[in-house]
Amino acid sequence: MSFIHERRTRNSRLLSRNTIINLLRFFWIVLVIWCEFGVFFYSLSDCKWPDKELKEAGSTEKPTRVLLISDPQLPNPRRSGISWFGYDASSTRYLRKGWSVVTRLRPHAVVWLGDALASGRYVTSEDEYKNYVDEFKGIFTTDKSVPNYFVPGNRDVGLGESSAFSKNARKYFTEYFGPVNQEVDLAGHRLIFIDAPGLVDEDYRRHGMGKQYETWTPASGGPIEFIASVAIKASSSPIILFSHIPLSRPASTSCGPLREKGSIRASAGHGYQNMLGKQTTRFVLYSLRPAAIFSGDNRDYCNMTHQLPTTDANILAKTSVREVTVKSFSPSRHIRRPGFQLLSLIPPDSAVSPYGSTFADAHCLLPDTFRIFNSIYLPALVLTAIVLLYLNISPDRRRHRLSALSPISATRSGPSSPLPGPESAIWANWSPRRSSGPTSPAATLPPSVTARVPSAKEIFTFRALSSAPGSPHDSPLLSPIPLFHAGHEDEMNPAHYPSQHHSDHVWPSGEDVHETPSFLPSPSARRPERKWLSWSWSFVFRGRRRRITIASPTWGEMKKFCVSGNSDSMSRGKRKGMLWRLGGDSMSVALPAVVTWALIGWLFF
Secondary structure, rough: HHHHHHHHHHHHOOOHHHHHHHHHHHHHHHHHHHHHHHHHHHHOOOOOOOOOHHOOOOOOOOOOOEEEEEEEOEOOOOHOOOOOOOHHHHHHHHHHHHHHHHHHHHOOOOEOOOOHHOOOOOHOHHHHHHHHHHHHHHOOOOOOOOOOOEOOHHHHHOOOOOOOOOHHHHHHHHHOOOEEEEEEEEEEEEEEEEEEHHHHHHHHHHOOOOOOOOOOOOOOOOOOHHHHHHHHOOOOOOOEEEEOOOOOOOOOOOOOOOOOOOOOOOEEEEEEEHHHOOHHEEEEEHHOOOEEEEEOOOOOEEEEEEOOOOOOOOOOOOOOEEEEOEEEOOOOOOOOOOEEEEEEEEHHHOOOOOOOOOEEEEEEOOHHHHHHHHHHOOOOOOOHHHHHHHHHOOOHHHHHHOOOHHHHHHHHHOOOOOOOOOOOOOOOOOOHHHHHHOOOHHHHHHHHHOOOOOOOHOOOOOOOOOOOOOHHHHOOOOOOOOOOOOOOOEEOEEEOOOOOOOOOOOOOOOEEEOOOOOOOOOOOOOOOOOOEEEEEEEEOOOEEEEEEEEEEHHHHHHHHHHHHHOOOOOHHHHHHHHHHHHHHHHHHHHHHHHHHHHHHHHHHO
């Protein structure tokens, strides 16, 4: 039997209020760590370099790994006024956490496909631009042995004419990020980076003058001149083209199953253009004949194939080329999951077959912040609220139910014996046991009372009362009333208090108090709590001493009011008490999670 009681006691402790609160705190701390940082590692668990595809083709050469990042769009802290709870701050933290995980892939080179800075085209001061670039490089840190190649985007250098754009944007970009048009040899491939916004601007000027590309005189140092110079070079190395703006394609072209929604359609506006023009696209494909094209700007992923123009000279050459529009690395309202691209290269001379592929790419995704909130945070919040409501909706009922499992109640056995004495709580001078002698009420007093009696000679007696029918003394709700001998002075009730007899059954006011009991505090009553601030004034009015005391409420009084309410509005007080407990439990559960979230935010802010 005792084993059952011990088991019930152990179960009651496991389901106690404090245990449940601590479990909720631990649950939310783990949840915040997972949702704010752990999901980034989990999202990259399936992200692998596509080296296996090249090895299956028969190559034994170790691939060169290139990481492709598009549209990080780092906010400018000086212009956006980044705060902890703003969208820009959330985006910056996302970029930091995403990059800290991506760098674990250990790329050999990094290519940035434009829009590195969200507002680089608006910066007019070189000092501000330098601080902006330092902020970017402070977040996207790489090893010194890893080269970084930057393609200009419309947010970096601007597109079109606008008084809001900085005239030195292209100059600043070249100074801090590198040339806007450049060619790099890597793993036997020619990586061509073109200034797509500049190409659009020059295309507008060409079209405005009504000239074709064959008769157009390129601008000195412009993208058309650069593309023409690359085309005339005699080289058998495959070309991989990198452009911020995607090439033109029909509106009905599908982007493949990896795109979240829609397709890329031709559109243009203030400072942007979704695709290159048709003639510009044909000029680029005809001049460069790339083996692969990677672009950005559109935010979402797109995989499509272009048909290469053919002539009599290259009729046996490759007739199609694949273009991949890389997903945005920063969160956006246009997509649910940001992403990036992995590119592996091997030298062409190491390929087993001359027609074999010398490169392979893979698509990777980052966590979905909206899904994290809707599928994890929100259900966990609802579940926590239900548990806290259960703990606070009827605590008295739960305490009563749990008390039945306590070892104290379990050890009680046998029927309870009736208390001796008459039914009335008022001691009278007549008792049904009078034949056996008077019964002293001190025998049934609690030990806390009898312990205060100094000796047998000073034991207080209980005077018999013969109450008339219908008097208040007949009520069973009253307690035994002790009386003191005349002339006896209690140390708890000095003579200067009006509750003490001063003369023969006469109060200072002259009223007869014969056979009237004196109401004294119970000996076991608690001592009154010490007031924080109090002011007292004593005076005599109509022969009686009066006292007025003004004091601030004690902590116990305030707690009693908040939890139980006052006697005038008990039901309303109970509701306030439940809300008070519910709010306190909610704060105690949320505080560790908020501190954890703030610590993670501080590490990645």
